Amino acid sequence: MVVGSPSEEKCIRREIKMKFFGEREGMTRRQFFKGAGMLTVSAIFLGAFSKLGFDAFAASTDYIEKRAAGLYALDEKMAIRKSHENPEIAQIYKDFLSPGEVKPVSEKAHHLLHTKYGKDIPNFITELKSKQNEAA
Amino acid sequence: MSNIKGKVLKHGTQTRTMHWVHLIAFTILGLTGIAFYWNIDIIGNIFGGFANASLIHRWAGVVFTVGPALYILLNFDRFSRFIDTISNFSKEDFQWLKVMGGYIPFIKVDEAPPQDKYNAGQKMLGWMIIFGCILIILTGFPMWLWRHSLPAAFLGFCYDIHFWTAMIMILLVGGHFFLAAIHPKSRVEFSSMMLDGYIDAEISAHHNAKWFAELKEAD
Numbered sequence: 001m002v003v004g005s006p007s008e009e010k011c012i013r014r015e016i017k018m019k020f021f022g023e024r025e026g027m028t029r030r031q032f033f034k035g036a037g038m039l040t041v042s043a044i045f046l047g048a049f050s051k052l053g054f055d056a057f058a059a060s061t062d063y064i065e066k067r068a069a070g071l072y073a074l075d076e077k078m079a080i081r082k083s084h085e086n087p088e089i090a091q092i093y094k095d096f097l098s099p100g101e102v103k104p105v106s107e108k109a110h111h112l113l114h115t116k117y118g119k120d121i122p123n124f125i126t127e128l129k130s131k132q133n134e135a136a
Numbered sequence: 137m138s139n140i141k142g143k144v145l146k147h148g149t150q151t152r153t154m155h156w157v158h159l160i161a162f163t164i165l166g167l168t169g170i171a172f173y174w175n176i177d178i179i180g181n182i183f184g185g186f187a188n189a190s191l192i193h194r195w196a197g198v199v200f201t202v203g204p205a206l207y208i209l210l211n212f213d214r215f216s217r218f219i220d221t222i223s224n225f226s227k228e229d230f231q232w233l234k235v236m237g238g239y240i241p242f243i244k245v246d247e248a249p250p251q252d253k254y255n256a257g258q259k260m261l262g263w264m265i266i267f268g269c270i271l272i273i274l275t276g277f278p279m280w281l282w283r284h285s286l287p288a289a290f291l292g293f294c295y296d297i298h299f300w301t302a303m304i305m306i307l308l309v310g311g312h313f314f315l316a317a318i319h320p321k322s323r324v325e326f327s328s329m330m331l332d333g334y335i336d337a338e339i340s341a342h343h344n345a346k347w348f349a350e351l352k353e354a355d
Contacts, residue, residue, distance in 0.1 A: 019142030021337060021351045027213040027220075034223055035216025039208070042270055049274045053282075053290060060287035 142337040144351065146253070146328045151214060154207040155329055161200040166306050168193040173299065194280050201273050221252050222262040228346070229256035239321065250345035261312055268305045271297055 027035070080086050090102050097113075098106035116124040147155070168189040171179035175186075183189035208215045228249035233256045238245035248255075254262065275294040278286055286294075317326045322343070328335040341348045 019140065019337065020334075021142065021144040021340075021348075021355060023145045023148050024217070024351070024354060025213065027216045031213075031216040031220040034219045035212060038215075038219045038266075045270055046274060053278055053286065056287050056290035057285065060290075 140337045140341060140352075143334040144337050144340045144348070145333050146325075146335045146340070147333045148211075148214065149333065150207060150211050152329060152333055154203055157199065157203040161196045161203060162305075162309065164196040165193060165200060166302070166309075168196070169302055197273070197276050197280070200269075204269070218262070221254055222259040224252065225256070225259065226252075229259065232256040239315070239319065250349075251343065251347070253344055253347040255343070257315075261308060264308055265305070268301050268308070271301045272305065275301070 075081060083089055084104070093102040093104070093106070093109070094100065097103075097109040103109075167179055168183055170176065171183070171189050172186050172193075180186045180189050183192050228251065231249040232251060235243050235245045235248060237251075237255055237257055238248045239257075252259075275298040279291060279294050279298065283291060315322050316329070317323055324339050325335060325343075337348070340351075
């Protein structure tokens with residue numbers, strides 16, 4: 001190709017037309033410090049948030065331990081500590097829930113002392129209302 | 137407009153891959169989160185019911201966390217350059233913000249001030265996305281892994297932060313999608329992040345004049 005010839009000019013034009021600018025590589029010192037700084041800030045953020053979580057967990061555990069200790073202390077002071085040894089309960093069974101004997105989970109005790117939860121409640125209310133109507 | 141004809145590689149392969157991974161994870165997280173927060177059966181059923189949606193949400197959260205973490209580890213130079221760019225607010229950036237880059241119809245602008253690789257709006261979005269992601273990740277994992285041992289008050293705090301950050305992020309990403317893929321002035325950028333990474337030099341010279349000048353100088 002002759003220098004300055006039309007074919008060279010054409011090539012140069014094509015080169016200009018097809019110019020590609022690639023991505024810059026590497027980093028400057030400032031960029032490094034900013035990148036590392038961002039990671040450090042994130043790590044500090046993670047640390048502070050974790051500390052908040054650990055403190056909340058410790059405070060909660062401390063509260064639960066104190067509450068449990070309080071309940072045990074109260075329980076230890078009680079004269080009667082087991083429901084089946086409670087003479088009043090035994091009397092209720094003898095007089096009413098299972099006449100003449102102490103029979104836990106008697107039919108009457110089952111119906112009166114056991115309750116319903118969640119989806120069973122609407123049906124239970126209907127049952128109680130119908131019994132109420134029958135009694136009236 | 138510059139009369140330079142050519143292409144500029146704006147986003148490398150790894151950056152685009154990370155963007156795709158994060159986009160897919162974010163979309164799944166957003167949809168599943170909305171489904172079980174508001175109890176929307178239609179969305180929940182897409183993921184096979186609420187129990188599956190919850191499971192998918194958690195593992196998408198892992199991808200949402202590990203994706204950028206791996207990218208930063210493997211491309212620390214790119215990450216550092218990105219942080220450098222978005223933390224560099226010059227006089228032109230504030231001027232750009234004053235006229236909102238000419239994107240608002242009733243603010244008349246002949247020529248928006250020259251911008252870096254990312255304009256002032258994108259820089260602000262970058263910071264909000266970074267801090268939003270950190271908050272969502274930090275609050276998300278305790279809700280999953282330590283929900284049985286953490287006190288209810290702390291978990292409630294995590295739920296509130298997680299929910300409100302997610303709402304703001306969804307709105308931000310919606311705006312980002314509108315400007316990057318739909319708005320006639322800027323949708324030319326769409327293919328550079330979603331497809332081949334290249335953008336016309338002419339467009340770059342106009343939208344990111346400062347960055348393009350640096351590229352020309354280095355060339």
